[in-house]
Amino acid sequence: MARWHEMTASEVAEAVRGGATTAAKVADDCLRAVADRDPSLRAFVNLDPAAARTAARAAGDGPLAGVTVGVKDIIDAVGWPTECNSPIHKGYRPARDAAAVALLRAAGATILGKTVTTEFAFAHPGPTVNPHNAGHTPGGSSSGSAAAVAARLVHVALGTQTGGSVTRPGAFCGVFSMKPSFGLVPREGVKPLSESLDTIGWYGRSVADLALVLSIFDPAPVPKARGRLRIALCRQPPWTSASRPMKANIERAAGLLAAAGHVVAPFGHEALVAPLHAAQETIMVADAARSLCIERMHHADSLSERLRTRLAAGVAVTAEDERGARTVAERARHDFDLLLGSWDAVLLPPSPGEAPATLASTGDPAFNRVWTLLGTPCVGIPYGRGPGDLPLGIQLVGRRRDDAALLGVAAEVAAVLGAAA
DSSP: OOOOSSOOOHHHHHHHHSSSOHHHHHHHHHHHHHHHHHHHOOOEOOOOOHHHHHHHHHHOOSSTTTTTEETTBOOOOOSSSOTTEEEEEEEEOOSSSHHHHHHHHHHOOOEEEOOOOOGGSSSOOOOOOBBBBBTTTSSSSSHHHHHHTTSOOOEEEEESSSSSHHHHHHHHHHOEEEEHHHHHSTTBBOSSSSSTTOEEEEEEESSHHHHHHHHHOOOOOOEEEOOSEEEOOOOOTGGGGGGGHHHHHHHHHHHHHHHOOEEEHHHHHHHHHHHHHHHHHHHHHHHHHHHHHHHHOOOOOGGGGHHHHHHHHHHHHHHHHHHHHHHHHHHHOOOOOOHHHHHOOOOOOSSSSSSSSSOOOOOOOTTTTTHHHHHEEEEEEOOBOOOSSSOEEEEEEEETHHHHHHHHHHHHHHHHHHHOO
């Protein structure tokens, strides 16, 4: 029996379009995998096999034909509730798909179920464990989506990033991730946290899988072989917070790229990055206090203490401080576009190290905040292992609205590193 759940999205789509299988058979195989592994992994918060099979039978023969998708539980999908990991929204069922989900369905994808998020994609962790070691965090806030792809339960999964919620879980779980340029993917039908920062991203098992999903949102073709790349190595603040194994991993990746004939040199503009961490936090908490005002004002007792604390910090942000943070961000976006110059991508860690041995925290987003604030596309590539034999990885950052070009770079980099391109 074919193990469709083990294959990449690209392989499945080709098989379904070519008549080798059907979307319904692929969904059945994935549902068996979920039934076998998810009771211990807990990546799914709402799984309705009947709804998934109905979705599979209705799937068309588009570019994502038969590809199964997990949807983070702040994103609406008809057939499943959207509960945001909060009792406040328990049982809420949307009347229509979020725009991103509707576009995936129209391309032939099968929605398999809703994946675990931290509370309102912000602070308090959900029950998902790391698929490589159940005592370690899978990262967050897109915990269930990253874990489900890593455990071969779905082929791709949607997440969101406001700080580091796509890139970091991808690194911790050892899967490919893409946080596209801010505004590229429509956010209609997504419970907002920060209108200034929220970005829908996704996970896959190869760069080709990431590109397949991108093609639904961006018609620009992914370039093929580019020849010699120019990669800027960014030892950004807080480089000192990266673990020794992660630093060594990044340096090893840079060395392999240089040995393959690509240009790798220091970015040299880390001063631009330093003040942006505080600006991102200020904007994020101020936005969150407004976005979650109903929950904060009328359902405070149903919020976790951790979330109440973060929202209180947002309420306390002064107008002057928020204006200052937004001014810093706007200037930095303009400067980064210029400083990237002829570089094809920036190379840096996706996280301080391997997934921490805790389920009470989703890890530190220090290596993600800046790029979310700048609105740049980011691709995470699994590469290397930490001292606990957990995944490490690298992160590539490109120009705003040049997402397809960054995936072209990522394919070449993955090939050099021996990762799936």
